Amino acid sequence: MSIVKIGCCGFSSSRFKYYSDFHIVELQNTFYELPTIEWCKKLRSEAPVDFEFTIKAWQVITHPSTSPTWRRMRVKPKGSLENYGYLKPTRENIDAFNQVLELAHVLKSRFIILQTPESMIYSDESVKWVSEFFKEIESITQKRIVVGWEPRGEWSRRESVLEKILREYGILHVTDLFRRKPLYILDGLIYTRLHGIGPGEVNYKYKYSVSDFEKLSSILSEFDFREAYVLFNNIYMYQDALSFRKYLVEKTSYIIY
Numbered sequence: 001m002s003i004v005k006i007g008c009c010g011f012s013s014s015r016f017k018y019y020s021d022f023h024i025v026e027l028q029n030t031f032y033e034l035p036t037i038e039w040c041k042k043l044r045s046e047a048p049v050d051f052e053f054t055i056k057a058w059q060v061i062t063h064p065s066t067s068p069t070w071r072r073m074r075v076k077p078k079g080s081l082e083n084y085g086y087l088k089p090t091r092e093n094i095d096a097f098n099q100v101l102e103l104a105h106v107l108k109s110r111f112i113i114l115q116t117p118e119s120m121i122y123s124d125e126s127v128k129w130v131s132e133f134f135k136e137i138e139s140i141t142q143k144r145i146v147v148g149w150e151p152r153g154e155w156s157r158r159e160s161v162l163e164k165i166l167r168e169y170g171i172l173h174v175t176d177l178f179r180r181k182p183l184y185i186l187d188g189l190i191y192t193r194l195h196g197i198g199p200g201e202v203n204y205k206y207k208y209s210v211s212d213f214e215k216l217s218s219i220l221s222e223f224d225f226r227e228a229y230v231l232f233n234n235i236y237m238y239q240d241a242l243s244f245r246k247y248l249v250e251k252t253s254y255i256i257y
Contacts, residue, residue, distance in 0.1 A: 002225055005052070005257040006245045009193060009233035015046070021242065023257040024052040026113065026193070026231045031056040032072045034099055040106040054111040054229070055104055060084045061096050062116045086120045089132035097137055104145055111146045111191065111229070113174055118153030118201065127161055134169035143170060148191050150174035152201050159183060176201075177219050178212075188226030196234040207236045213247040221252075 007024035029035055059069050060077050064085035083090035104112055137147060149171050155162060163183040166173050173182040177192045196206030220228055232241045248256050
């Protein structure tokens, strides 16, 4: 029986209210600036035992130091700033990934999600360095955690090369199912981040409708999945996630969390 787990990208209410309504959240503060291990221990201890945290990886691994999002960091990472971002197989990026991995272990997280920006170039050189990066972290994780990648821009459209890399290194293809479908299903898993419908990669002001839920349910039914993670990432994500769960409970035979 297929399982669908529904939640939000970030706590969009008080944490304890969120715990009462959902069983999963994708942490977003881990992207902007890494929290402390002590903070993660407190978060894990306060949440229900069966509550699941997934982690959006620290931006220094995926975004260069010129990215506007770096401005939110109070303390810049160590080493050469030019060596950060775009999944380069540098010591700086690998060390940063190890720090994220340590937090994942504390939180008992199953997923680390890498989201690369539209500005990440596609070239023979970038194909080489991305492959080397995933080879490095494969040896670190030893497949004890699921690493997902949501590429944007040109990388998302280079499907043949992208699929080859994903398959070779066992990387979960993370997508917004309204924009593109995963190139293959890793271990029966689907992980979708919903950023609102409209032109471009995101439309955070979008509010999903019943017809959207019908379409999303139809897309999910195309896949023979074991577990599907559906994370809303828009202004109305809390209510949209609750509404989509209600829709699936009423209209499908999935096991819903």
